[in-house]
Amino acid sequence: MKVIMTTKIDKASMNIKEKLVENFGFKETELVFDGNQVYKKGDTLILTTNEEMIYYDNLDRTIETQLGFRPELIAFASRHSSKQKLPALTTHVTGNWGSAMYGGKDESLAVAVPSAMKLALLTMNELNDLGWTVCYEATHHGPSELDVPSFFIEIGSSEEEWVNDRAGEIIAETIVYVLENYKDAKFKTAIGIGGGHYAPKQTKRALEGDMAFGHIAPKYVHPLSREMLLKAIERTAEKVEAIYVDWKGSKGETRQLARSLAEELGLEFIRD
Secondary structure, three states: OEEEEEEOOOHHHHHHHHHHHHHOOOEEEEEEEOOEEEEEEOOEEEEEEOOOHHHOOOHHHHHHHHHOOOOOEEEEEEEEEOOOOOOEEEEEOOEEOOOOOOOOOOOEEOEEOHHHHHHHHHHHHHHOOOOOEEEEOOOOOOOOOOOOEEEEEEEEEOHHHHOOHHHHHHHHHHHHHHHHHHHHOOOEEEEEEOOOOOOHHHHHHHHHOOEEEEEEEOHHHOOOOHHHHHHHHHOEOOOOOEEEEOOOOOOHHHHHHHHHHHHHHOOEEEEO
């Protein structure tokens, strides 16, 4: 069973949920999660909480306790906020490279599912008739304590965008497509090192080629430890085949560590 996670306190999340129910045949069930009605279509449930989703560590265990099953994949439908208020459609996996500031635990990474995020990126880009930015975000907030694959998919970056009907439709359609098709997708799976928060080079690679990224560690979290690089590889649901480095967008010791680790593990090293 797959889960689309939403929250009542997020206008973008409620916008996306509304479009899922209106346009994609999700029906109300007798099930209740966190006091809210559960919606279902096929093998996918829409769950709603009353709190910020970035703080929902161990959500997979809570689902198992409340509903009696362990989800195979969780898609968090969310808002994205930025001071620049850039209109954007984004996707990323969660976790903290260092200290946890916005949910999760220190130096803890959720389980990435690169194929799902790449399909999300491609689908959002194809459907994007708003002229907004479509991109990955670096791994940067909670929840990090999840033992099933998950990803965030977001409308950014201010209230004007969060409640935009077309943006809600694009994200809803993208989620449905991803959940139906991610298992059959075949891409070259990589972790990404370097660049800015919105991972421009990784986004370009994913949109134009066969590469699918899991965790992305931007320059502002460098230097990275060997332990955290290994954790990024281990906390990926699909076999990692490459370590990709935005060379100019990385600090020296981190890019050298990435190169030596790729050689040690027999992974392709890609310098861009």
